[in-house]
Amino acid sequence: MPCKGYRNGERGIMTRIVLTGNHAAAYAVKLSRPDVISAYPITPQTSVIEKLSEFVENGELNVRFIRVESEHSAMAAVLGAASVGARVYTATSSQGLLYMYEVCWWAAGARLPIVMGVVTRAIAPPWSIWTDHNDILTLRDSGWIILFASDVQEVFDLTIQAYKIAETVNLPVAVGWDAFVVSHTIEPLDILSQEEVDKFLPKKKVSEHMLKVEDPFSLGNLTYPEDYMEFRYDMWKAQKKALDVISSVDEEYGELSGRRYGGTVEKNMCDDADMVLFIMGAASGDAIEAAALLRRKGLKVGVCRIRSMRPFPSDEVIKIAENVKIIGTFDRDISLGCGGIIGVEVRAAIKERGLDVPVIEYIGGIGGRDLRVQDFVEIFNDMDKLSRKGVRFERRWIGLKEEFEEGEINV
Amino acid sequence: MSRILKIIPYEEYILRGNAACPGCGAELTLRYVLKALGPKTIMVIPACCTSVIAGPYPRTAFNVPVLHIAFAASAAAASGIAEAVEQLGKKNVNVVVWAGDGGTVDIGLQALSGAAERNHNLFYICYDNEAYMNTGIQKSGSTPYGAWTTTTPTGNKGFKKDLPTIMKAHGVPYIATLNPAFPNDILAKINKAKKIRGFKYFHALSPCPPGWRFDSSMTIEVARMAVLTGMWILYEWDRGIFRLTGPSRGLLNKEKRKHVIEYLKLQGRFRHISKEDIEILQEYIDNKWEEIKSLIGRSK
Amino acid sequence: MDRVYAPISRPTIGSVGKTGIWRSLKPVINYDKCTGCFLCWMYCPEGTIDATDGRVSIDYDYCKGCGICANVCPVKAIEMVREE
Numbered sequence A: 001m002p003c004k005g006y007r008n009g010e011r012g013i014m015t016r017i018v019l020t021g022n023h024a025a026a027y028a029v030k031l032s033r034p035d036v037i038s039a040y041p042i043t044p045q046t047s048v049i050e051k052l053s054e055f056v057e058n059g060e061l062n063v064r065f066i067r068v069e070s071e072h073s074a075m076a077a078v079l080g081a082a083s084v085g086a087r088v089y090t091a092t093s094s095q096g097l098l099y100m101y102e103v104c105w106w107a108a109g110a111r112l113p114i115v116m117g118v119v120t121r122a123i124a125p126p127w128s129i130w131t132d133h134n135d136i137l138t139l140r141d142s143g144w145i146i147l148f149a150s151d152v153q154e155v156f157d158l159t160i161q162a163y164k165i166a167e168t169v170n171l172p173v174a175v176g177w178d179a180f181v182v183s184h185t186i187e188p189l190d191i192l193s194q195e196e197v198d199k200f201l202p203k204k205k206v207s208e209h210m211l212k213v214e215d216p217f218s219l220g221n222l223t224y225p226e227d228y229m230e231f232r233y234d235m236w237k238a239q240k241k242a243l244d245v246i247s248s249v250d251e252e253y254g255e256l257s258g259r260r261y262g263g264t265v266e267k268n269m270c271d272d273a274d275m276v277l278f279i280m281g282a283a284s285g286d287a288i289e290a291a292a293l294l295r296r297k298g299l300k301v302g303v304c305r306i307r308s309m310r311p312f313p314s315d316e317v318i319k320i321a322e323n324v325k326i327i328g329t330f331d332r333d334i335s336l337g338c339g340g341i342i343g344v345e346v347r348a349a350i351k352e353r354g355l356d357v358p359v360i361e362y363i364g365g366i367g368g369r370d371l372r373v374q375d376f377v378e379i380f381n382d383m384d385k386l387s388r389k390g391v392r393f394e395r396r397w398i399g400l401k402e403e404f405e406e407g408e409i410n411v
Numbered sequence B: 001m002s003r004i005l006k007i008i009p010y011e012e013y014i015l016r017g018n019a020a021c022p023g024c025g026a027e028l029t030l031r032y033v034l035k036a037l038g039p040k041t042i043m044v045i046p047a048c049c050t051s052v053i054a055g056p057y058p059r060t061a062f063n064v065p066v067l068h069i070a071f072a073a074s075a076a077a078a079s080g081i082a083e084a085v086e087q088l089g090k091k092n093v094n095v096v097v098w099a100g101d102g103g104t105v106d107i108g109l110q111a112l113s114g115a116a117e118r119n120h121n122l123f124y125i126c127y128d129n130e131a132y133m134n135t136g137i138q139k140s141g142s143t144p145y146g147a148w149t150t151t152t153p154t155g156n157k158g159f160k161k162d163l164p165t166i167m168k169a170h171g172v173p174y175i176a177t178l179n180p181a182f183p184n185d186i187l188a189k190i191n192k193a194k195k196i197r198g199f200k201y202f203h204a205l206s207p208c209p210p211g212w213r214f215d216s217s218m219t220i221e222v223a224r225m226a227v228l229t230g231m232w233i234l235y236e237w238d239r240g241i242f243r244l245t246g247p248s249r250g251l252l253n254k255e256k257r258k259h260v261i262e263y264l265k266l267q268g269r270f271r272h273i274s275k276e277d278i279e280i281l282q283e284y285i286d287n288k289w290e291e292i293k294s295l296i297g298r299s300k
Numbered sequence C: 001m002d003r004v005y006a007p008i009s010r011p012t013i014g015s016v017g018k019t020g021i022w023r024s025l026k027p028v029i030n031y032d033k034c035t036g037c038f039l040c041w042m043y044c045p046e047g048t049i050d051a052t053d054g055r056v057s058i059d060y061d062y063c064k065g066c067g068i069c070a071n072v073c074p075v076k077a078i079e080m081v082r083e084e
Helices: A021-032 A046-057 A069-083 A094-099 A101-109 A133-143 A153-168 A194-200 A225-257 A284-296 A315-323 A341-352 A373-389 B026-039 B049-053 B073-087 B102-106 B109-118 B163-169 B183-194 B214-230 B246-250 B275-295 C039-043 C070-073
Strands: A004-008 A013-019 A036-038 A063-067 A088-092 A115-120 A145-148 A173-178 A188-189 A264-270 A275-279 A301-306 A308-310 A326-331 A359-363 A393-395 B039-047 B066-068 B094-100 B123-127 B173-177 B197-207 B235-238 B242-245 C009-010 C025-029 C076-083
Touching: A013 A021, A013 A153, A021 A046, A021 A115, A021 A153, A021 A173, A021 A188, A036 A069, A036 B073, A036 B094, A046 A063, A046 A088, A046 B123, A063 A069, A063 B073, A063 B197, A069 A088, A069 A094, A069 A101, A069 B073, A088 A094, A088 B109, A094 A101, A094 A133, A101 A225, A115 A133, A115 A153, A133 A145, A133 A173, A145 A153, A145 A225, A153 A188, A153 A194, A153 A225, A173 C076, A188 A284, A194 A225, A225 A308, A264 A315, A275 A284, A275 A341, A275 A373, A284 A301, A284 A373, A301 A315, A326 A341, A326 A373, A341 A359, A359 A373, B026 B049, B026 B094, B026 B123, B026 B183, B026 B197, B026 B214, B039 B073, B049 B094, B073 B109, B073 B123, B094 B102, B102 B109, B102 B123, B109 B123, B109 B197, B163 B173, B163 B197, B163 B235, B173 C025, B183 B197, B183 B235, B183 C070, B214 B246, B242 B246, C070 C076
Parallel strands: A036 A063, A036 A088, A088 A115, A115 A173, A145 A173, A275 A301, A275 A326, A326 A359, A359 A393, B039 B066, B039 B094, B094 B123, B123 B197, B173 B197
Antiparallel strands: A004 A013, A013 A188, A145 A308, A264 A301, B173 B235, B235 B242, C025 C076
16 A cells, blocks of 8 residues: 655645556556456566556446457457447457557547556567557557656656547547566655546546437448548647647646646657657666766766657657767567668658768567666767768667677677 | 338348449348347447448448447447446447357467456357458467368368357357348347346357359358258257257257258368268267257257 | 547448439339238348338338338238339
8 A cells, every 4th residue: 555755845745655667557557446357367468457456346436347369359358348438458468469459540540548567578479578669559550659667656647647648539548568577666756636637637528529329320331432531631730739648648747746748748858958869668767877877987978768659759859960060779579581670760760851860770688688777878978979980770689699690780 | 011121121221322242141241230239239349340341531331339449349348438438337238249259269279268257247259251351361269170271282182171060068148040041040040138137148040252262142042951951050049949940940859950961062161072081071960960969859 | 549540330310322223114003002001111131121110111212122021911911013
């Protein structure tokens, strides 16, 4: 049970407790007052649903909990519930996300404000339970909003914010966090009270397109070519709107909790930086530490942490690109046959505006491979070296075993 | 004034002028299912003939709310709706899955099994036209022995999955078979099931003129003959008690049943069936009825 | 909350148009023979037979000409005739 903490002059009594990332998500979901939860267990998501089950069984959470027989059914069940106006939650990882993939597209296309936690985990084969980001990024074409937390506090904050974002733009929201590094690591965090969350997330308004017996209509009929495209276009517009909604929700939540992250990106030491590294997830903490170290040595480096991968924060990327000598991108994922996903999209955003900043793409941490502060120190030093040499583009895999060097300069 | 109108509700919930084939057995069955369930009904329809019968955006043929859903997911989506409507305080809303045989016995079986095991308060109705008709008559797990389909051109070598028995093994409170030639039986069973809380499974024979190869005017004759030969058995498992219904009640005695050839000869999909295979089918039917004999009056 | 352009379809008679044009054979009721049993109304899959006046009539805009009504009529009061 949370214990009352210190009195904060701005907010009154705050509650400060220690939780794992998964439990923080469970607390956030409980406070958001869902009507239906449905999930299927998969490592490392299990403690999310176990904690939620505990809340249900001890009467703290009044919700219908459907213990489905697969992830495909988990997404279908929350989709069904959301289609009649319920607030819902599900969570999964890796193989589970891929199994429910078809239904995820259905959820987005049906414009249902579903919130899903994704404890990011590498995809088999070979079997792995450790973190990388390929699983959640498979959703990037589907219309899902993809937000990513970097620590336990942010898992809690983002999950609550996700409901507000989802219900404003009528698109489902996936909140990602790293397996074990965040999901199973205990950190201190502030949790909001039920009254505060109720003020932030008022009772869900039932959208016009949700099924009701008073006004019978169908959702999802066969649609001919002359009509289909506009549905996708409306989702496109909703994603664009989400860029502003994510920022305004972050600001509103900041008023309430005292914590603002910066919206679609969180900029660390970027204002006067010559070199900025774009990165998503828990490893950003190490990158920020590395940047602080190098700043003390006089190197003007910054870290721009991506919080929203969809909608992609092109404008923020441009703002940084306009003011730096070189950009680095760090991908804890790989789009095989193409490149690091963040790398490719950052380059595309820069090109959209006709800018010509060099971008160095770094790939690492895949399958849960450990990332240390030292790795990011070496990355920044590499960027510095390449910048002086006038290199426009390079792609580097970090930490490959020696026999795999292939002539690429490994950091 | 016909008595029929005193028994059968007049309101139509399937609007005419939809994309169903002329003589569609499924459409006729759904017409009665919805008459029995009424307007406070939410339907879940996976990929199947009915998802096309509805007609294209921005119009639809169904005068009840419908969620179209992915092929394998109907029972799971309906589970979510069933829980949500109660949690949201909407009283007495019927939640019904209307799915084809493919979406029930094959790709939908996992979700169906899960939903049945969890005993959600919903109706699951499988309309069985005994093949993947919507995609052009391919064999499904519900295709009978000897039937032509585009993927079994020399006749299906397997036997139908017995879904009602599989549902019985899940222990759900109500299971019944339906047939469009006997609409009053459909109404009676759905009305009885409305009063039962829990998972209610129905398996409806749906003769299909283009898929089974018979003239569209013969749908009712084919459906009726399925029952009179004993190929299709009308029964219910009502909270553990087994009962035959309709004409099936009088067919325990083999002499009362017509030979299966009377049913097969009406359909082009059995045109090339061999004499041996006909006898295999007759034996299959007789064995099923022997099993039925031991079920009569059995509790739980 | 903005309006969502979601794929919603509304119940409409004739969702695929006037399906009467599908017919090659048309059911014609001989009211001298018709006994008003309404079996045709009961078995019409499309629900195109109206029985409100105490007498059946067919909505030819939507009747697909399947022939079930003629097949089930116990007094053979319905004849399937070629469309012109």
